[in-house]
Amino acid sequence: MQSRTAASRPGRPRSAAADAAILAATREALVELGWSKLTLGDVATRAGVAKTTLYRRWSGKNELVVDAVAELFDELRLPDRGTLAADIEGVVLQFAAILARPEARSGLMAVVAESTRDDALRDRIRESIVDRQKRLVLEGRARAQARGELPPEPDASESARTVDLIFDVIAGAVVHRALVSAEPVDAAWARGFTALLLEGLAAAGTA
């Protein structure tokens, strides 16, 4: 027993193609115009869609951009480079590569800024973008444990706390380096940063 599926609702069904066209047009407009000059009317035009169609699906610019940007980060993959350090360096460089794309830089920071005054938006960002990528941390740890680089987890709650800390440090540092300091996130930096992180974790863990 489920509530009416989309297929069985009366009336003309929503166009599936429109959603994809709108999100692609949003990213295109972010590249060309940036967040602040992006207008929903322009996005609709680019997508070959009426403004009403866009507003029927998203309640505003913020929500639309979250969805458009979220798809970008789903491209992240944990590479298997043999050691935990090398795996982390790989993810850091991939993350930096995405942040180098104008649609990601502009869109991501803007919605984070907006989310400081809109709890629903902040939750949406966490669900659609941030928490989805914690999988990378979990996957990396599991792989390192399989290799024998890390011991198995003893305590579940401690484990979750550590995952969050690692995530804040990696994501925060890379974003700050790339967008605020505006210095290159290259292999050398990634190596230095990864060393700091792993040594810090190891020492803190044995303490």
Added chain:
Amino acid sequence: MQSRTAASRPGRPRSAAADAAILAATREALVELGWSKLTLGDVATRAGVAKTTLYRRWSGKNELVVDAVAELFDELRLPDRGTLAADIEGVVLQFAAILARPEARSGLMAVVAESTRDDALRDRIRESIVDRQKRLVLEGRARAQARGELPPEPDASESARTVDLIFDVIAGAVVHRALVSAEPVDAAWARGFTALLLEGLAAAGTA
């Protein structure tokens, strides 16, 4: 040899009080409205000033908000709590306290977002906000060296690289924890994070 000072120019001199009133009104508007709903006309009204006066001094919303927010971060002080770890924890908590204020959260992230498409703005942010606070890292290191907690610097360029890395990690992690993860930056978190940072630096340094 200077170009005409303000005092010696012909005509009515600019009101000094106006600048302060405008910046204060900007912060007030950021608290109440947030970045995206803040309008320059409204700021001018709050400051009891004509729009023309505002535009004569700042070229736009971005520049105005950078200046309004920059003043907030100048309140940061490195406390002397006896050990390097305690000093860092103190700064982290102060930083988090500022980020808890709506005018800082909303304004800072928004101008960073705008700066992704405006190099002049990014430089202005770095000069007015970010680089000014690197003094805290330098001060902290000097104090730790005086205490004998850290060895004297051997290499100037290596030293600069390390300062940047520390700054990216601290600022990035705290911002991410506070604004994106939206979890509390409390004493416990500060202790764990500081431990990770210092152990990581120590190990990486000796390597």
Added chain:
Amino acid sequence: MQSRTAASRPGRPRSAAADAAILAATREALVELGWSKLTLGDVATRAGVAKTTLYRRWSGKNELVVDAVAELFDELRLPDRGTLAADIEGVVLQFAAILARPEARSGLMAVVAESTRDDALRDRIRESIVDRQKRLVLEGRARAQARGELPPEPDASESARTVDLIFDVIAGAVVHRALVSAEPVDAAWARGFTALLLEGLAAAGTA
């Protein structure tokens, strides 16, 4: 030999009830909203009918309102009050009573306004509303002739011209009094106006 009647066409026949419901809903909406805020979507909803059903029967708002209003004026009856003057006064008051109803005021003038740029619409108004009521003039004259108040018609074309003139004067004056001057069309006014009309006709006729 006729083209396929409705009954013999294949497929589901049109609902007869829908037409009446739509016209009633149109009048109801005219009362509540007036012409300019009346929307076909709202009429359809009020009539419990889909927009498609409405558009299948009427090509637009103008045509729909003409039909909805036309039914109102078919209520007019020539009373038998014993003299021509009294009969005319009776019709004038009936006409004014209809014009006092909001659905008639608003709808009638609006479609006349629209008809200034749409010849087909003007013809439709004449056929559905105006010319149908000329019966009242003809009936009144015939009755007056039977009573001996008026001589029999001598000239057919002259007669038609007079009917048109009478109609323009009566309809025009009552509408102007009621809708533009916004003064009451009461028994006193009707008596004065009828006197002017009949004396004018009598004198002009004998000239």
Added chain:
Amino acid sequence: MQSRTAASRPGRPRSAAADAAILAATREALVELGWSKLTLGDVATRAGVAKTTLYRRWSGKNELVVDAVAELFDELRLPDRGTLAADIEGVVLQFAAILARPEARSGLMAVVAESTRDDALRDRIRESIVDRQKRLVLEGRARAQARGELPPEPDASESARTVDLIFDVIAGAVVHRALVSAEPVDAAWARGFTALLLEGLAAAGTA
């Protein structure tokens, strides 16, 4: 002592040229598009003016069109053709000539239609358009009295009632003939109508 005149108010004064340009553009748009397809955005564009400028002066389409149309009827003049009948015929033909212009036909009837649901608008129409033209009736009567065609007025209230009646009959009949019956208001019709009116008035007056 008056409340602040326009000239002494602070700030930039409103452009006088804009008002004229907007009213002219409104009439132009009425000619080309008619009432229902006239849009305020289009009028603003034609006038070389921003939409805000238009809305600052008029609250909506109705008020704008009343003012635009009112200017047309101020062109009416009472000709001196030697006799009262000839004078009336002249005014009737002038009135018909104005009603033949599309901007007058379309605009006038539409605002009258709207005024059936908006008392403020109806008053505005009466003040700006209708009552201003009663001057023609008064002027015509005075001239006829000077010529000896009519006796001097005995009773003021009776006189006002008669002026209103005459005005409703003339304006109503001409409008109905021109716009609803859509028959020509030519010299022959004007002669017949004027005869009816004057004979009716004379007979009713002596009664």
Added chain:
DNA sequence: CGCTAATCGAGACGGTACGTCTCGTCTTACC
């Protein structure tokens, strides 16, 4: 009893205009 075909409801679609808002500039009079 199925087949065919037009109807019905619902509601999404591409458009267009709405009336409001903010932008950054300009034009006043006053100081």
Added chain:
DNA sequence: GGTAAGACGAGACGTACCGTCTCGATTAGCG
């Protein structure tokens, strides 16, 4: 020349209807 006030041209906002379309579900007559 700086200032407060406020009008200006420009253009985006989010909403409301337009008239059309695409659905699945009726509902008739004909074979």
